[in-house]
Amino acid sequence: MTTTTKIPLRKRLALNLFRRYRKNETLIHNLNYIFWECTLRCNLNCLHCGSECRKEAVVKDMPAADFLRAINEVREIVNPNHTMIVLTGGEALLRKDLEQVGLSLYKRGFPWGFVTNGMLLDKQRLDALLNAGLRAVTVSLDGLEQSHNWLRQSDKSFDNAYNAIKHLSTAPNLRYDVVTCVHQRNFDELEQIKELLINAGVKEWRVFTIIPIGRAKEDDDLQLSPAAFKALFEFIKHTRKEGRIQISYGCEGFLGNYEREVRDYFFFCRAGINIASVLADGSISACPDLRENFIQGNIYQDNFKDVWENKYQVFRDKSWAKTGICADCEFFKHCEGNSIHLRDEKTGELKFCHIKRLEEAEKNN
């Protein structure tokens, strides 16, 4: 079993080399991934939602032309073919003009994709989206039927998500993955979920833990216990060794000796370094989870290109994050204060530390 803080020499050397790589990437800060929060409307009411979405959104959907104007501004500084645009929400498929938006992006040379709960992704819609140049899809499946429906608060959500996955598995040349948020109610189902996904033809599976933001802040049951948290990493490690499905832990959190054991790359929060987002109200941010003090501008007042080139200091110099529990942490040089979406948007304090949670499990063992 892996011990989180006991990092062997070879990996320590690699982590130190990677620090230099990360510093160079920060200096280059090449924009190559753009999220668009294209709607705050949603057809579900998930218990763990980190978004500000509601069934009846307060903020109206942004006209596609406004987003495309912002994209035209950054075209000068990016290679469109190497810049992925991901439409998120709310539920992106609620937008009836998604195909037209996608085709406009495709014609500008941008690969594009979307994140969905699968409720509206039938074969006909998928074909229409593929004809508009769709390149990537992420579908959420948060457990077997009962636990998925519980988290998603809908009796039909599992069937719809699973059917969407089956449609995606038949689409040629489309990259898709399934994302699962692991919590106390689906933790014991991981082996069964794995078999379900393999049988459905899924190649890539991303596993997240639920972080205390949005609605998830109000429900402690959504957080894994320290022991389950560690057991999850052991599960990912062993599943990767099996090689039957490409499983990985989500992008967040420095994981000590679990680095490169549970995902293909060393931890690096690329928010504001390679990733930008345009939120529903026009705000320019990094990942869509980042609001309030992390907002860098607004497409209705600022030029997107200028914002990318001249702002984002809070993402590119993270010395400010060496406070609170990070102040005297030996891993800060590798972690730089964890993923920015895990820091409080007003105070900057860290809300969750992966290393501390894993250490807690190892101490209790």
Next chain:
Amino acid sequence: MKVKTKLLKAHNVAIAKLLAILGFTSCLCAGCAKYGVPEAEYIVNGQVVSKETLEPIENIRVSTYDGYMFTDNEGNYQVSYLGGDKGATVCVEFRDTADQYRDLDALIEFRDGEKIKTFNVGMTPNDNDN
């Protein structure tokens, strides 16, 4: 500014190579979405042997973003990748599911016109340093 960016990029290529020597991926972009509309198929094939004995290794999992296969009893493999038609950099991962050999990753560059490359691999026995 452009010169500085080029130098930084070159430095990162060097770091990627050093990481590969240490047995860690040089595929630093792993986890990013695959970019570009696929227009060409790139094929990587070759043989996997033990660096120590030079004997072929069977059942090594060889993968690209587009799929995987296991080496046959002579250590042979062939994997493919769909990418743009103006060349591509393909990340190929070699994994021993029996955990007897260290993980190995490689970046295979295809320049204009190239569509197939042979890449023979010597895998290092695991030193169980974890």
